[in-house]
Amino acid sequence: MNQPLRMTKQRAAVAEALQVSDEFRSAQQLHELLRDRGDAVGLATVYRTLQALADGGDVDVLRTDDGEALYRRCARTEHHHHLVCRSCGRAVEIDGPTVEAWAAEVGSTHGFADIEHTVELWGTCAACRASADRAS
Amino acid sequence: MNQPLRMTKQRAAVAEALQVSDEFRSAQQLHELLRDRGDAVGLATVYRTLQALADGGDVDVLRTDDGEALYRRCARTEHHHHLVCRSCGRAVEIDGPTVEAWAAEVGSTHGFADIEHTVELWGTCAACRASADRAS
DNA sequence: ACCAGAGTGAGAATCGTTATCATGACTCCT
């Protein structure tokens, strides 16, 4: 039922690139990153691989304010949320202890089913704040 | 400094369309809706108007899982969140009493500044559930 | 009525993402 999912050097390269950085990256950023590093991989393959990883729950995906998808290999595989730096993508994994229950309750209270929730925090990390100061 | 913002029949039509429905709608949906209703408005104008309304805080914007922007004129103008039906866009305005404080705290704890948060709940409303049953 | 300038809209241009499809790589069998 499930395709074998072969391990190719391309897929390995994409996975590697994700391991390395702790930041959320777009498909295109990863594509460039790989090109620069020498492990050129077709853009289409980058997208395909990311999608596969996302479907398998191996990478987290979130959307920028303007709709661009960002990917990150998180340390934790269980459900969690993020505090992401708007300018560099650096992210911290966080829990919303109360949020989980609250979401489910609010949902059923209003007669909705199959509730899912989106909870992401955005901010500017200390490092980016520092370099912004330097530039002013 | 701020342009006058003239009232044209197009802007009125878009605003009207938003008043009417209680559901989150995409720019294109609104465009069609207006065309059908007789008040044809150029797609570009629909986008421009929605953007202006959003900037002015008069409509709320949220992003679909696949990045499409949805707009809704909410009853409340203060900060709030939504429980949205995945299939019809119907939405309920909700508060995340604890969430607000939690978000700010988590942010500063990790050295992030200018914290913003995204909290949206998705589900299937009772009405859509009913019509889904009927179809099976 | 008149005019300066904001607003409009058809269509071109962007841009992220997905679909095609011919070519290449891998697996398994003989």
Add this chain to the structure above:
DNA sequence: AGGAGTCATGATAACGATTCTCACTCTGGT
């Protein structure tokens, strides 16, 4: 090793949402 069958890749075309252009049309104030 040789070959069939299958999955994967990648250049490129296609898409879909959104934005940009720019010539033309209104609005609002005098």
